[in-house]
Amino acid sequence: MRDGKPRTRAELTxxxxxxxxxxxxxxxxxxxxxxxxxxxxxxSTGGRPSSQIAFNAGAGIVAAADLGATHAxxxxxxxxxxxxxxxxxxxxxxxxxDDVLTSLAENITSLLKQIGRDSSELMAIGIGLPxxxxxxxxxxxxxxxxxxxxxxDVPAAMRKKFQVPVLVDNDVxxxxxxxxxxxxxxxxxxxxVKVATGIGAGIISGGQLQRGADGTAGDIGHIPISRxxxxxxxxxxxxxxxxxxxxxxxxxxxxxxxADVRTGEDVIALVRAGDLAAIQAVRQAGRDIGEVxxxxxxxxxxxxxxxxxxxxxxxxHLIAGIREAVYSRSTPIATQxxxxxxxxxxxxxxxxxxxxxxxxxxxxxxxLESLHGRRTA
Amino acid sequence: MRDGKPRTRAELTxxxxxxxxxxxxxxxxxxxxxxxxxxxxxxSTGGRPSSQIAFNAGAGIVAAADLGATHAxxxxxxxxxxxxxxxxxxxxxxxxxDDVLTSLAENITSLLKQIGRDSSELMAIGIGLPxxxxxxxxxxxxxxxxxxxxxxDVPAAMRKKFQVPVLVDNDVxxxxxxxxxxxxxxxxxxxxVKVATGIGAGIISGGQLQRGADGTAGDIGHIPISRxxxxxxxxxxxxxxxxxxxxxxxxxxxxxxxADVRTGEDVIALVRAGDLAAIQAVRQAGRDIGEVxxxxxxxxxxxxxxxxxxxxxxxxHLIAGIREAVYSRSTPIATQxxxxxxxxxxxxxxxxxxxxxxxxxxxxxxxLESLHGRRTA
Numbered sequence: 150m151r152d153g154k155p156r157t158r159a160e161l162t163x164x165x166x167x168x169x170x171x172x173x174x175x176x177x178x179x180x181x182x183x184x185x186x187x188x189x190x191x192x193s194t195g196g197r198p199s200s201q202i203a204f205n206a207g208a209g210i211v212a213a214a215d216l217g218a219t220h221a222x223x224x225x226x227x228x229x230x231x232x233x234x235x236x237x238x239x240x241x242x243x244x245x246x247d248d249v250l251t252s253l254a255e256n257i258t259s260l261l262k263q264i265g266r267d268s269s270e271l272m273a274i275g276i277g278l279p280x281x282x283x284x285x286x287x288x289x290x291x292x293x294x295x296x297x298x299x300x301x302d303v304p305a306a307m308r309k310k311f312q313v314p315v316l317v318d319n320d321v322x323x324x325x326x327x328x329x330x331x332x333x334x335x336x337x338x339x340x341x342v343k344v345a346t347g348i349g350a351g352i353i354s355g356g357q358l359q360r361g362a363d364g365t366a367g368d369i370g371h372i373p374i375s376r377x378x379x380x381x382x383x384x385x386x387x388x389x390x391x392x393x394x395x396x397x398x399x400x401x402x403x404x405x406x407x408a409d410v411r412t413g414e415d416v417i418a419l420v421r422a423g424d425l426a427a428i429q430a431v432r433q434a435g436r437d438i439g440e441v442x443x444x445x446x447x448x449x450x451x452x453x454x455x456x457x458x459x460x461x462x463x464x465x466h467l468i469a470g471i472r473e474a475v476y477s478r479s480t481p482i483a484t485q486x487x488x489x490x491x492x493x494x495x496x497x498x499x500x501x502x503x504x505x506x507x508x509x510x511x512x513x514x515x516x517l518e519s520l521h522g523r524r525t526a
Numbered sequence: 527m528r529d530g531k532p533r534t535r536a537e538l539t540x541x542x543x544x545x546x547x548x549x550x551x552x553x554x555x556x557x558x559x560x561x562x563x564x565x566x567x568x569x570s571t572g573g574r575p576s577s578q579i580a581f582n583a584g585a586g587i588v589a590a591a592d593l594g595a596t597h598a599x600x601x602x603x604x605x606x607x608x609x610x611x612x613x614x615x616x617x618x619x620x621x622x623x624d625d626v627l628t629s630l631a632e633n634i635t636s637l638l639k640q641i642g643r644d645s646s647e648l649m650a651i652g653i654g655l656p657x658x659x660x661x662x663x664x665x666x667x668x669x670x671x672x673x674x675x676x677x678x679d680v681p682a683a684m685r686k687k688f689q690v691p692v693l694v695d696n697d698v699x700x701x702x703x704x705x706x707x708x709x710x711x712x713x714x715x716x717x718x719v720k721v722a723t724g725i726g727a728g729i730i731s732g733g734q735l736q737r738g739a740d741g742t743a744g745d746i747g748h749i750p751i752s753r754x755x756x757x758x759x760x761x762x763x764x765x766x767x768x769x770x771x772x773x774x775x776x777x778x779x780x781x782x783x784x785a786d787v788r789t790g791e792d793v794i795a796l797v798r799a800g801d802l803a804a805i806q807a808v809r810q811a812g813r814d815i816g817e818v819x820x821x822x823x824x825x826x827x828x829x830x831x832x833x834x835x836x837x838x839x840x841x842x843h844l845i846a847g848i849r850e851a852v853y854s855r856s857t858p859i860a861t862q863x864x865x866x867x868x869x870x871x872x873x874x875x876x877x878x879x880x881x882x883x884x885x886x887x888x889x890x891x892x893x894l895e896s897l898h899g900r901r902t903a
Contacts, residue, residue: 290859337739354731355734361715361827384857482668
């Protein structure tokens, strides 16, 4: 029901395959929690009007934070991920985690005050971090950009400030969740690719974000590509995708030919200015990424691939290279319904996804039952 | 509860996070269906003894069939996938589907008679076919080995003979389900690779078999590998894994050097006889497969990879090549807990997996509710 569409009890029975009595009992529970509410009568065809009920996204709020290397987006959202209040702030993730999280907590408190809500109303907090995170414990695991955070118990630190569940994941996973929620809510098999300083993917299979056995699923930046044999990667191997197609890698390639570029952003600026060498380099990076995505298509068979991250700002040149490589190699059946597009939710994908982390936890069957048990006890 | 371990109501409450009243209601439903039963009292420590309940695998039976190109394994199993009766029979899958399915139905009927059960007791039928299948409809989709089956409605044809749900999938997917059920029941992220005339994988992520958007997930046989650039594949591309590392491909390579081998089975015979060229060729095929599995490890992050299919009979030589390639390239964190092994459930994996297809459908929440509704109505 989370899509917000009103439905009658008969429709819910038909759609879920559950019995009328089960549906009735579940609606009663959700009503007592305020999570569903009756809406205006369905247009009657003369018979008895059927009352419809709908998900009440306003029944609760969560806090969401997308923390980057040097900036953060922090929001309060309702239970459908709609942002009620939002702030962008500078923040050095390489600082001590206690300091960063104290600043995060202050921002959340001030957003709550802005909209006249109290921290006791928060149902959960979702946080995205720019590095590997053990999702089950919420602890970063050897994160290169934030070495001081290795093994730090982020949920425990946040729970000292807010007594609610705290969910933590890496930035690519929350962007995948956010992109799906905002743009592809009915898609069960999709891949979100972030192309920036590094390259990584968030993978949704069977409707679920897949993290794998150790949380490294989607770590496509270190898959070797065909033209890479002689290029060393920071990981110690040769020819990794990231060593050839990330923003800094493309910039390094252009620098060799005399261009004054340092970062992916510099490359984008050249592309926008119509620089032919930069356009060609970005297109080749797209082909490299497409070579790896072609494998992902064979293995996962998604119906949607979206490309985000700062390098996606290069627009059609990057996407064209990706499409070229994927469509030239993949089997016809795996690509007949495949869409490859630039991310539409843009820089907001992360914070939306962090709110989804918090909302999905808050609305899980176990969690709802425990809330319901507590209120009726 | 499907593992068969007895549990008390308190243990179930703790493990699921559901309330005592919900657990109680669900146990009542399952009891009325005969799916759980009380077992002997837990050893008491002096207080009131707690009664335990356990899954009653004997409460129902399903039929399962693993149909190959020229043979079939057909079984009746209980609801834990234990085979109660089983038969192996020759069968030409290239025959008309009506004839093949009539023969299958006769075999099921005769197995039921053997164990004194009636077809009205069957809860579902699971069938594996040696080709692509649209799982939702149970229709084969352009299957190369069985062209007469393209689009044939297998469930409808079987339901003319047995009035129960019929679930159909390809052979690699059912082998993955069977291997997991028999050997790795607690593993949520695993890949089963079949290496035979073709090469394919069944992928379990997040505890679920993943079929992808069009049912082609795990189709790894047509991923290009590095040493393949000049080798044409039957699919029309160059350098596919299958064109270099399948049984017939390895045999073709040995034939070029004068060996009298035609099939993968001939290769295995040479390996067993200690033929050095054959051993080297199988090890190289292992490296090729490992090159692709290395990408699967980056993308999916499984904790277990098992290798089955006729070429797995080559034993350690194939596995050694696979391990060599995976461990030399994958990131340390993705392989620290990774097990790569030969399939242990062997040729039985398929029929066990077909029974799992049938059992999972029979025990789904929707299905149980509908059964319960019918009996109490």
